[in-house]
Amino acid sequence: MSRFLEAHPLLAPLLVEAHGRIGDYFGLQPQVVLEVVSDPEVHGLVEMFGYIITALTPEEAGNRLRQFDREWFLLQVHRTKGLLNFDVEFR
Numbered sequence: 001m002s003r004f005l006e007a008h009p010l011l012a013p014l015l016v017e018a019h020g021r022i023g024d025y026f027g028l029q030p031q032v033v034l035e036v037v038s039d040p041e042v043h044g045l046v047e048m049f050g051y052i053i054t055a056l057t058p059e060e061a062g063n064r065l066r067q068f069d070r071e072w073f074l075l076q077v078h079r080t081k082g083l084l085n086f087d088v089e090f091r
Helices: 002-007 011-026 058-080
Strands: 032-038 046-054 084-090
Touching: 002 046, 011 032, 011 046, 011 058, 011 084, 046 058, 058 084
Parallel strands: 046 084
Antiparallel strands: 032 046
C-alpha cells in the first residue's frame, strides 16, 4: 500500500480530507481500512478502496454512503484520477 501511495502522492491529502468527511456521515473517529485492489477483468487497473467499517444496518449504511458520495466524494472524483473509491464493510 505504501508503494501505491508513493506512486500516487495526490491521494494522501485527499485521504486525510476524506477521513474527516466520512466522520460527518459515519460518526466521529470512523474506522476506514485501505486496500489496494487489482481488477481481474481489466489488466493493469489498480485502485485503492477505503472500506468504511460500520455496525449500521445495510440500508442505513447504504443511505449514508450515497449521501457521502453525493455531497462530497463525487465533487472530488477529478482529484482521484480514478485511483480511489469508498465502500462500506459490516462488522
